[in-house]
Amino acid sequence: MAGVSRAFVTGASGQDGSYLAERLLADGVEVHALTLSGEVPEFLPADVVLHRGDLCDVAATRALVADLAPDEVYNLAALSSVAASWEDPDLSAAVNGGAAVALLESAWRVAQAHDKQVAFVQCSSAEIFGEPSESPQTEATPLRPVNPYGAAKAYAHLMTGVYRSRGLHASSMVLYNHESPRRSPRFVTRKITSTVAAIAAGTADELVLGNLDARRDFGWAPDYVDAMVRAARHEQGDDYVIATGASHSVRDFVAAAFEQAGVSDWEARVRVDPALLRPTDPTDLRGDATRARTALGWAPTLEFTDIVKRMVETDLALA
Known part of the structure; x- marks a missing residue:
């Protein structure tokens, strides 16, 4: 965790956001969160600094990220319902795909402007595999989404790899169902x-x-948040399947x-x-989390x- 003093979190109003904020604050990190409304989300700690805004407002979000110059960026924001993505595929594409890529660009610009490492964590989904060609799925399993949600997440997942090749410390967490x-x-x-x-x-x-x-593949949400933090603080970014294997x-x-x-x-x-x-x-x-277990020391x-x-x-x- 050396050198990590400030984190920027999107989608902090969900279960993962609250667990992540608690974890980061416990580590002594200053946490800033983007929220659509001015209300404090139910489980979010009071010490989190809230910024009202819309991730799809690229200019405003980019200016905020540039001003904060965070050491870690966690993109949890998403139109998170598969059913809702069928009802509004345009919004799903904008939030889960386009806005995520814009945030990657914002993090890359901060890294360049301040000549420092900015760790970016993209919360992807097992839905990118759709009807998978193999089981369990690994990081090498072909992407073949079968719904708008998975397709948008697949775009952001692939672009995370593009920015990693560009020099950004970027990790895509292929999260399987996780509950709490x-x-x-x-x-x-x-x-x-x-x-x-x-x-x-x-x-x-x-x-x-x-x-x-x-x-x-059902897991425990705090475990999956732990994987996010481990990925952000690993020596290099990568793609990780986060799952129980059952x-x-x-x-x-x-x-x-x-x-x-x-x-x-x-x-x-x-x-x-x-x-x-x-x-x-x-x-x-069903996911195979061998890479996360080996590289990050993670386990459910x-x-x-x-x-x-x-x-x-x-x-x-x-x-």
């Missing part, structure tokens, strides 16, 4: 645990979902949540709504059932 009690209820995992808790409390009758057979279906997640809530006859309480099915949905995404700390348990316990307390 701070996950927004609009994500399927938190929708599951919050609804299951409500059913257990007697305030809801059923859980309505889309594709129960989709399989994903996949579970949405049905598995539902069953584990109901078990943690003490509800046994759960099948009758779950209904599949065809309206929630995506036009295309990868059937099985929680198993699948422990992640579900922590989320259900939080939602039971709220219910």
Whole structure:
């Protein structure tokens, strides 16, 4: 961490942003965050310096980055819903693709202007692999996204490599699904645990979902934030798959949540709504994090059932 005094974080209002801010502050780093609204996000520490702005406003964001001259830049901002990317593919392309590349350019300009290393971390996604040609997926797996979200993320992922070849300390973190009690209820995992808790409390009758057979590699969000920081402080930038190596279906997640809530006859309480099915949905995404384990010394700390348990316990307390 030598020489790291200031960090700039986009997308700080999400679960990853709050965990990342806590981690950076604990390391003694001054944290600046870009937020769309003037309100302080629920879990964001008070010591974070907030800057109101839109990542798609390239000129304003570039001026801010130039003024701050951060040592580390973490781009967590995204139109993070695959479903929303189908509804507004133009916005998904602008935020997840174009704005990310503009931020890379801003970081590169700071590095050149101040003759210093600026570590850039791009939060990519397993959705760049789409319907993958192999399983588990590695950094060498061909990119073949099947939705607007994945396509935009693939562009930013590739451009991170372009800027790395240009001399920027740039890393792209290919993050697989990662969860925590701070996950927004609009994500399927938190929708599951919050609804299951409500059913257990007697305030809801059923859980309505889309594709129960989709399989994903579920990890613990703070672990994935740890990988981001390790990548930023590694001697050189690179691409890293961040995953547990095990996949579970949405049905598995539902069953584990109901078990943690003490509800046994759960099948009758779950209904599949065809309206929630995506036009295309990868059937099985599972990552091989060998490079991150070897180069960064990174490893996940929680198993699948422990992640579900922590989320259900939080939602039971709220219910």
